[in-house]
Structures are given as structure tokens and as C-alpha cells.
Amino acid sequence: MNTNTTRMRLLDRLQLTKPIVQAPMAGVTTPALAAAVSNEGGLGSLGIGAMNVETARKTLRETKALTGKPFNVNVFCHQPAQPDADVDRHWTDWLAPRFAQFGAKPPQTLKEIYVSFLDDPAMLAMLIEEHPAVVSFHFGLPPRAAIDALHAAGIVLFASATNLDEAAQAVAAGADVLVAQGIEAGGHRGVFDPDGRDPLLGTFALTRLLASGFDVPVVAAGGIMDGAGIAAALALGAQAAQLGTAFVACPETSIDEGYRRTLLSESARQTTFTTAISGRLARSIVNRFTTLGEAPDKPEVPAYPMAYDAGKALNAAAKAHGEPGYGAQWAGQAAPLARAMPAAELTRTLQRETEAAVAALRARLAQ
Template identity: 65%
Template sequence: MDDLLGRIGIALPIVQAPMAGVSTPAMAAAVSNAGALGSIGVGASTADGARAMIREVRGAADGPFNVNVFCHRPAVADAGREARWIDRLASAFREYGAGPPRQLREIYRSFLEDDAMLAVLVEERPKVVSFHFGLPSRERIEALRAAGIVLLATATSVEEGVAAVSAGVDAVVAQGDEAGGHRGVFDPDRPDDRLGTLALTRLLVRTLEIPVIAAGGIMDGAGIAACLTLGAVAAQLGTAFIACPESSADEGYRAALFSPAARQTVMTSAISGRPARCLANRFTALGESIDPRSIPDYPIAYDAGKALHAAAKASNEFGYGAQWAGQGAPLARSQPAAELVAVLRSEMEQAPRRAGSK
């Protein structure tokens, strides 16, 4: 097993998860300066937007950081399905005095076909690039590797992990079903075994010849230590960082995270068009009565989801937000990202002695 942390240049086995729309360059810089791996999510950004974010991190930190892109199958438009979806949501829009959008757009491009994004990554050379929802072509992987970039890919099954190894990535992020945000499954139309973090991490550690980073439901140092015991080289935490002041989560999202709502998270496709774990809210409730096949492709459906959230929020209703969170949500803390990293470190170091205690 190669020394992944040494190659990346981080002291701590902690990765702050890329969270498009929630994590920020300021968060990634703070985490990087604290000795862990900070990440920015540029999956929903243009190439120019990604370049600006990369430069913002560099302006505030000297250390390594990760830039995450989305490798989903590009959306297939279906005007009939989209029109029916708009009709389905129309009453919710009207409740907030708004009209639904007339039509829906593919609001961002997949990295699979975004040449400008590849050019920015090759020019800017962040230390790490990570893939979510699949793998890019061999040519893209080779271009990134030739630029000296360490490559990570989310895997939710052994099959995806094996594919990531064959594609030439350096490590996989084992994303358990507990995880907040979008499930990284490569093909959402195939049956999903929904493996938990513990089983998936062990399966990937035992099967693959590259390092494994565990993700999903990890909220504190005891959780990180447990993942290291399972053979992971690091843990990737998303939900734990949502309430940091550096996050761009809005006040409704933060309030929900610290309310009893955090005890129930729901996997829903209704918000974006792909399964994602979210705090139980008005949108996840709406999603429960919906046939997933009636939802437009990702991210076309997300155009409607974001518009509905904006309409409701204008009337002070935050319950239609994409309030992504993992099953460990009730353990979230609100403190600056650098302080959180320091606390995680000290909890991790104490963990073996605390075994068996609460």
C-alpha cells in the first residue's frame, strides 16, 4: 500500500468532503492550513468559476487541497417528462405566490464532456482531483496524471472500486449509504446494494490494491479512528463541516441540522434527479409519493428543485432546500473549520483509550 497521505502532503488522515454549494474556498483553506485535506466542489461550476475558486484557496493556504468534479452520465432531455414534472410541482410554487419555471435546463455540465474544465485543472494543477458519480475517459485521467495530480474516485460498491483501479486512480473514497449528499453510484438505473460504510470499507480494503478513504456517517475522532482500524488510510467527513462558519449553508439548513429533524435523513431523487441523503423536510416528504421514473434526468430536475427552494425561501420557508446530510447529523458541531480539525485530531488520538466509553 503506498503512502497516500505522504504523496498528498498532509499530516492528518482527515479529508473535508467536497460539498458543491456548501463547502467554500475559505473552508478548504482553513482545513488545509490545519494539516488535513480541504476540498472544493466545482461539479456545479463553470471552468472559469472553478479557476477562481482554486485561486481563492491558493490565496489563503499554501498546503494541498482537492478539487472535485462530477462525472455523471450527461442528462438526456425529455420535454414531456419535464413538462409533467413542472405541472407536478406547480401547486408548491403557487403556495409561495410564484409561478413554476416554463422549462428546465441542464444547469451544469458533466466533467465527462467539459474540455474547458479539464484545461483549467491541468493548468492550475491542484494537488488532488476527485471524481464523483463515475470515472472520466482514460485520456482525461492520463492528462491529469501527467500534470502530477493525485486522483481519487468515489466508489459505492466493489465493482465501482475495481473499475476505479483499472482506470488508474490513486485511491477510492468508500461512500457508505449513511453518507450525506448525492450517492456516488456510477449508474443510478442499476440496482443499488446500498452498502454501509463499515462493510464497504472492509470489502474495498480487502479487495483493492490501492488505498481506501472511508466516508459516510463519520462525525468525530472516534469514528475516524474506527475507520483507520478497518484499514482505511483516512476518513472523509462532509456533514461534520456543514455548520462551520466557512460553509455557505443558509440559516434554515443550519437550524434544521440542530433541530429534531436531524434525527431523520431520507434518500430522495426528487430534489435533483439523483438519489441523495437529505434532512427530512417538505421536499423529501413530497418525494415519497413520487415514482422516481417520473423525475427528469439529473441535473435537469435540480433546476426545478433550486427554483422551488428559492420561491419558498423568499416567503421564509426553508423546507424545500437541498439540506443534504448524513445519518450522523445529530452529532454535528458548529465551530470554525480549523478548530473542528484540531478537535477531531485530539478525539482521534484519545479514541483507543476511550474504547467502550460513550
């Protein structure tokens, strides 16, 4: 299959007029955000990985009420947590002085605050009933039976991949589209096995590897903030670019003021990977929590998402005292390019910039 044919198929099948995917972002995306992007001809997305079935269904229905266009619904396919009471206790004991600063105590026991899609047949049934145009997987893949059932409902399946092996597994399992997530990306790194060897591929290398290695459309993700970045992704063979951080500061997101202010400040110049907030590697703006996670005496971090139970409690306690620095302030490496613009306007601006970048490139080559 040649790239042009494949690209036409992806854009046509999803009725996209712009090669722009607004990344699914659990805790950040809203029906208003996803619908605004889809209504502009991009692909809006909902992150429902941390929702229960009822909330997820309500969120899908609210989105359908705001747009008749296709949108993407994203679930987490991580291996379910293996609770370890000793690890959890050492962790909460170690965090206790931080909680005490804010007159609070850590949770007595850590809970698995949301269920993996691998363990959630009710979520699968809901997705089949509601049949959004696209369902996407992060952290791994569901079993073949779930993929077949989603396909039978007419749903296009996107799978996040951070290296060639994960991409090969995704294609073999039946994924229709690969989301090439480079290390520049904000938020959780989508690696299938958090204990495995990670080649830490950047978006540039990974997009090219997947676009030339597989016959399915590739969507590039990580560090793309404007039309120049989108044009570069398309030049590498991607059929669209997936932007997360670029959309975080849109007024339609559900983030708090502390995160918004931090993202739009000089602090956005420094991002880092941390496992301390949730239990899995994720890229955040450097803040009090990521710095705490670098302490030399840090004990083993509980499994994802058990650690997130403590992380969210610490953030709530800190926020109640006016301290925003313990939030999950996820952002990609190019975060300083973030703009606080309504999502529809941002989508149109990104398209205009992409066209201008392509025209400028042509002009340069013609010189």
C-alpha cells in the first residue's frame, strides 16, 4: 500500500479535513474540547482511562450532542496492578512528612483508583453500544476478542507504540493506525512493559521507523506544538500529528488554575520524566513533586495506579494550602510553545501554519 493511498483512506474514513489529532488526555479533555476539534475537521479525543463506565458513557453522549463528526475515545491497557502492602506502606511513610506540611496524612492503604481496560468487560460493552468512530489504546493492547468486537461495531482502532516491537504487536493484533509516541511527549509514556528495556526513541526517529516499516497509517506524537511541527511529521511519513500539550491550555480543558499558570510560565521550559506521581513514567513540568521524586532516599514507588492514589491525595492537601506544585502537570518538551487559545481557533491556526510551513519549504527548495 503506498503512503498516499493510505493517507487518503485514513482522512476519508474519519471525514478529517485536517491532519490534526487532539490527544486524548485523561483528566484534561472534555466533551467541549473534543467536539470543537472534530467540528473543525480534526480528530477530537476523550481520555476516559481514569473514568468508570457510567461517567465515560455520559461523557461520550455529551460529546455526541456537541458534534456529529467522528471522535476518538482512549482507554488504558496497562497490566493490572499487583498490590504490595509493604511497598505501599514504605511509600506512604516516606510521603508522610510532605502531607504533614499541609496538615494532612497519607491514605492508610493505597487503592487501585481505576481499572485497566484489560479487566473491564463493562467498559468494552459500553464502547460497543456507543460505537464512537475511533477507540485508542495506551500502555498496551486488549485481547484479540475485544479488538474483533470493536471492529465488528465499525470502530477504527488506534494503538500507541513507542518502539518497533510494540508497533509490530499492535499491527499483528489488528490495530488500524499506529500512534508513534516519542520521548518528547507529555504525559504517560505508553510503553507496554514498564519494566522492559526502553530504547527511548524520539518522535523524529520513531515516526520514520513506523511509517517506513508498516503498511498502516501512522500518527506522530511528541513535542509537536504548531504547524511547522505538523508539517515535519507529515514529511516523515505520518498521516496526521497528535498534539497533547498544545491543547492543554485551551479554555475548554478541565485543568486547574495552578497547572494552567505553570504551563504558561517560564517553568514550562523544564520538563522531566518521573514515576513518583502515578507509579508509571510520565513527562511533567519540573515541580515540587518531580523534585521530590529525585530524592536519593526515595523508596520503591508502588505500582501504577496505586501510587497515583497517594499522589492525588498529596496534591489535594497541597492545593488546599495554595501550593500547586504537587499536581500532575504533564507537558511535552516543547511546552514553552503552548498557547491559551480556544480549541476551534487553535485547530484552524494549526492548519494555516501547516500550509504556510509547507509553502515555505517548497519556496526554499526552489531557490
